[in-house]
Amino acid sequence: MSDDTFDTIIVGAGIAGSVAAYILAKAGADVLVIERGNYAGSKNMTGGRIYAHSLEKIMPGFAREAPVERLITREKISFMTAEDSVTLDYHAKEKNNPTEESYSILRGQFDPWLMGKAEAAGAQFITGIRVDDLWVEDGKVVGVKAGGDELRSNTVILADGCNSILGEKLGMVKPISAESVGVGVKELIKLPQDQIEARFNIRGNEGVAWLFAGMPSNKLMGGGFLYTNQSTVSLGIVCGLHDIESSTKSVPQMLEDFKNHPTIKPLIEGGEVIEYSAHLVPEAGLKMMPKLCRDGVVIVGDAAGFCLNMGFTIRGMDLAVASAEAAAQAVLQAREKNDYSQASLSVYEKLLEESFLMQDLKLYNKLPNLLGTSRIYNEYPQMVSGIVSDLFTVNGRPGIPLRRNIMKHCKKVGYINLIKDAVKGGRAI
Ligand SMILES: Cc1cc2nc3c(=O)[nH]c(=O)nc-3n(C[C@H](O)[C@H](O)[C@H](O)COP(=O)(O)OP(=O)(O)OC[C@H]3O[C@@H](n4cnc5c(N)ncnc54)[C@H](O)[C@@H]3O)c2cc1C
Missing domain, CATH: 3.50.50.60 (FAD/NAD(P)-binding domain)
Known part of the structure; x- marks a missing residue:
């Protein structure tokens, strides 16, 4: 100096x-x-x-x-309605390549x-x-x-x-616009380490990263998240700021309802909330650079x-x-x-x-537009849940072919909407 x-x-x-x-x-x-x-x-x-x-x-x-808290070895994504959820669960061994790992922190x-x-x-x-x-x-x-x-x-x-x-x-x-950011709220919930491992089916230092679309953000742009730490669980939601004005629920209420969802409640039961936080998250990619x-x-x-x-x-x-x-x-x-x-x-x-940074921002430049599609948070979780629910329901009535079951639920979203969103999705990724 x-x-x-x-x-x-x-x-x-x-x-x-x-x-x-x-x-x-x-x-x-x-x-x-x-x-x-x-x-x-x-x-x-x-x-x-x-x-x-x-x-x-x-x-x-x-x-x-x-x-670092846990090495993420289990990735989960759920479509969630008020009553149920459909989850994709990917579990892998440690990659043994430090540059490819990720950790909850x-x-x-x-x-x-x-x-x-x-x-x-x-x-x-x-x-x-x-x-x-x-x-x-x-x-x-x-x-x-x-x-x-x-x-x-x-x-x-x-x-x-x-x-x-x-x-x-x-x-x-640029002055911040409601379209370019989301609001995130999170609770840190303390639980005994052995219960975290049992409830999330992980061992030792393994951890889970879990994202949810649909019910958590009150069917608005956003979603829920859950990460396991050593002896806490990070549970929260993100909701697009521009959507909050028209929301029928406050953001803290969304989190409360998410915690009480039948998929989440047993996972955090008996836990103690030891931290509550809220923050903005930039969401517009290159547009807000x-x-x-x-x-x-x-x-x-x-x-x-x-x-x-x-x-x-x-x-x-x-x-x-x-x-x-x-x-x-x-x-x-x-x-x-x-x-x-x-x-x-x-x-x-x-x-x-x-660097990868600008290349990835360019590659995913159209994602914010895709993620702004309201059907992702409303009709699609309902559609997926409807198809899976029918698939697993046996009630003594004659079954219908899987193809007709799928078509019945797709029809509720609308074939034109499905095609439009598939094209938009294809272009975005
Ligand atoms: C709900 C939520 C979930 C997220 N999940 C993930 C995730 O799972 N993975 C991931 O990679 N990213 C995630 N992110 C994004 C990630 O947290 C941010 O991208 C990251 O924190 C950015 O780091 P930063 O250092 O740029 O900013 P920050 O971490 O925000 O740090 C900015 C610092 O500047 C200080 N500061 C601000 N103004 C002043 C001032 N005038 N004078 C002095 N100090 C000042 C602040 O106090 C703060 O310490 C998430 C964000 C949110 C909100």
């Missing part, structure tokens, strides 16, 4: 902020991270499961040391560990202080204003999460809208890690050239273009 000027100030000690701090500090840069929460992770939420690949690249073998433990890694590499952290504004001179970002102080830096990395108010003030991030760099500043993670809701899984944390890595590399190259202009920092955009 020269003349009290940091190489980089990072706003936010979430996954993106701490990973960027770790890489920069390891390379010898003077890094200050400012986090408004009293400790890293205190304000952060995820479903959640982290796909290991991007962090594995930066910290090989991290899962041996990090406070709790941010209240994982984020402080990540911050600790960055601190050990030499980054400084201030917690419990909010960055109120960016310090801008002649159109260039030259630092931040926080806690009544002005702190100077050559670059600022905005890692302040979904709804980046600072990015919006700079004109980089901001301007990624300006003179002296780059924007990463959820603040840049880097999150992929793929319907069968949600990915934000591996994207937060990858964008933080690209931003840190760009800042290091700018430092070498002593040029912190937008042109110099645009290396960040180039690195993102080359």
Whole structure:
């Protein structure tokens, strides 16, 4: 640091902020991270499961040391109506390839560990202080204003999460729209470890990731999720913000009803709710991507809208890690050239273009549109449940051919709708 000027100030000690701090500090840069929460992770939420690949690249073998909860070996997807559910259950052995694994995590433990890694590499952290504004001179970002102080830096990395108010003030991030985000609420439910293993049919360190479409989000865009941790279960729902206004139920009520569903109730019975959290989740993919760099500043993670809701899984944390890595590399190259202009920092955009992140965002660009189809949350769970229910009902009346059973339920959705959605789905994936 020269003349009290940091190489980089990072706003936010979430996954993106701490990973960027770790890489920069390891390379010898003077890094200050400012986090408004009293400790890293205190304000952060995820479903959640982290796909290991991007962090594995930066910290090989991290899962041996990090406070990960369970290795996900069981994937479940359910269509759920008010009365029943139809579930696809995929169980596999450990992959024995760390880059292909995923783990359930709790941010209240994982984020402080990540911050600790960055601190050990030499980054400084201030917690419990909010960055109120960016310090801008002649159109260039030259630092931040926080806690009544002005702190100077050559670059600022905005890692302040979904709804980046600072990015919006700079004109980089578009004002948040109800169509571009979902609201997530989650309960952490404590249960004895042996009961988790028995109820979810897992052994040792194995874990379950389970997504639900239909009833949990009151048939609106969104869904339910469940992840098993060591001795807790993360149970929650996400609902598109634009749908909430017209919803007949509040979001907390949706979660309450989800907990009382006959499929879920026995799984959490006797459990104690030890944490309740709510958070926004970016859902519009490339459509909500901001301007990624300006003179002296780059924007990463959820603040840049880097999150992929793929319907069968949600990915934000591996994207937060990858964008933080690209931003840190760009800042290091700018430092070498002593040029912190937008042109110099645009290396960040180039690195993102080359990474899986931008390629996946482009590949799944049409998914938000597909997932906006209301039939996915209403008619289709009813259709699947109807077909399966009829299939397993034996009541002494003569049976009908399977083909006619399927057609009966498809007809309720409408053949034209089915064809339209199949085409839309085909195009989206
Ligand atoms: C309900 C839900 C379920 C999800 N499930 C999954 C999942 O299973 N898998 C997955 O990969 N992703 C999931 N995600 C997405 C994932 O959680 C995010 O993509 C990820 O947390 C983004 O990390 P980040 O570091 O960019 O932002 P955040 O984790 O939000 O961190 C931002 C940090 O900035 C701080 N901050 C904000 N403003 C300021 C300020 N002005 N001054 C100082 N500090 C500030 C905040 O306190 C916070 O610590 C889920 C999200 C939600 C809401």
